[in-house]
Amino acid sequence: MILFENVRLLSFNPPAVSEEMDLAAYETDEGGEKAGTIAAIGKNLAAVYPKATRAGQGGYLSPGLVCSHTHLYSALARGMEVAIKPSKDFAQQLKHLWWRLDRAIDTPILEASALAGCADALSAGVTSLVDHHAGPECIEGSLSVIREAYEKVGIRGLLCYETTDRNGMEQARLGVQENIRFAKEIDAMRKAGKRPLVDAAIGGHAGFTVGDATLEALADAVRETGRGIHIHLAEDKYDAVDSRHRFGLDLIERMDRAGVLNPKSIIGHGVWLTPSEVEIMNERDVFLAHNARSNMNNAVGYNALLTSHKNVVLGTDGMGADMLEEFKFAVFRHRESQGPWWPDNFLVCLDRGNRILERYFDGNFSNSTTEGFAFGKLAVGAPADLVLWDYDPPTPVSASNIAGHLAFGMSSRSVRTVAVAGQLRIKDRTPLFDAEKIQAYAREQARRLWKNMEGR
Numbered sequence: 001m002i003l004f005e006n007v008r009l010l011s012f013n014p015p016a017v018s019e020e021m022d023l024a025a026y027e028t029d030e031g032g033e034k035a036g037t038i039a040a041i042g043k044n045l046a047a048v049y050p051k052a053t054r055a056g057q058g059g060y061l062s063p064g065l066v067c068s069h070t071h072l073y074s075a076l077a078r079g080m081e082v083a084i085k086p087s088k089d090f091a092q093q094l095k096h097l098w099w100r101l102d103r104a105i106d107t108p109i110l111e112a113s114a115l116a117g118c119a120d121a122l123s124a125g126v127t128s129l130v131d132h133h134a135g136p137e138c139i140e141g142s143l144s145v146i147r148e149a150y151e152k153v154g155i156r157g158l159l160c161y162e163t164t165d166r167n168g169m170e171q172a173r174l175g176v177q178e179n180i181r182f183a184k185e186i187d188a189m190r191k192a193g194k195r196p197l198v199d200a201a202i203g204g205h206a207g208f209t210v211g212d213a214t215l216e217a218l219a220d221a222v223r224e225t226g227r228g229i230h231i232h233l234a235e236d237k238y239d240a241v242d243s244r245h246r247f248g249l250d251l252i253e254r255m256d257r258a259g260v261l262n263p264k265s266i267i268g269h270g271v272w273l274t275p276s277e278v279e280i281m282n283e284r285d286v287f288l289a290h291n292a293r294s295n296m297n298n299a300v301g302y303n304a305l306l307t308s309h310k311n312v313v314l315g316t317d318g319m320g321a322d323m324l325e326e327f328k329f330a331v332f333r334h335r336e337s338q339g340p341w342w343p344d345n346f347l348v349c350l351d352r353g354n355r356i357l358e359r360y361f362d363g364n365f366s367n368s369t370t371e372g373f374a375f376g377k378l379a380v381g382a383p384a385d386l387v388l389w390d391y392d393p394p395t396p397v398s399a400s401n402i403a404g405h406l407a408f409g410m411s412s413r414s415v416r417t418v419a420v421a422g423q424l425r426i427k428d429r430t431p432l433f434d435a436e437k438i439q440a441y442a443r444e445q446a447r448r449l450w451k452n453m454e455g456r
């Protein structure tokens, strides 16, 4: 049992701030079916749970943040010292940089980037990461390597392998297979009574690198595993034009005809989708992962239809995992575009990442008798993914101005303590995993990665 005392509960959905109270949670290996969930909320819980580990006093306690689209393999790209040819457009950026990088990934590089990315996320108060992995020279087993990194650092999330035709059809087949293999690995763990921190999605790279044969194989994988597709669509205008040119269909139409759109599907970017495509996505209850900073960095344009989507979630697209920073960029870029949304609307998007988790992780809790199963809630029975913030603002915090505090005040420097599934991962700003070792290993593998990229 872990116990937070005299904390103000900061809820995002709906926004609320409580008086000072206590919150107790079951750790991962206690409480039977209630393991890893919130056990009690109230006053003087120390008297009820005298043996509980004291997790922290004072400050604000919120649900952990969710990053709904990232690429951990890019964790070692920071400050890269590799000669990269200048690119005239987005397709060239992929060719000159990212496809050289992903081909240079081997197992130690993969492991190091996953560990470093997960550690970085936790230190920013992010307790769940939805990853989209590429590494065409070591596909088989790659998702299990990433899963081990998640478990080692102690973070929750969703993994997939981004299947693509760009390295030939044999590698496309291996990509589909890795997604299915990994989904079955998770199913087997659940069947054995375990509650893995990680679940599987079915990954595809992008419309323009997934031909019809591969798309059909991905659709079969979606049906076979009961998961959703996680794919980039219309990140750049090129993708949208290519789909109409080569297949005579809008990207979303093409996906829908293949049968891959369901409530577990995540579409990355969607900057150049059209109103009729957004309508189909909304009908299928599909998530749109908006990555404001990445879109700015790649100069792919601004998503003018953002506000017409039913299920916008926020991701970093591999630019770290600081979701408060990402939230701010999403807000300010939108303000600059003269759009109608306010920080409150983006807080709804930030919280909505929890709906992805609910749609995937219900299998972890299906035997649970606890009420109120929902991610992102501070309620008894909800998964205990929690962040304690040191935040002492110069203005009052209330239900109606939380989004304003997030946009203009709070940042990851306020993160004091983090728990995932009731297990403390960072306590009083000290990681309970070996952060120094992870970073040293990452720097060593980063040098190897950059060297591997030369000549590719």
Ligand SMILES: [Zn+2]
Pocket: 069, 070, 071, 132, 232, 268, 317, 318
């Ligand atoms: Zn992406």
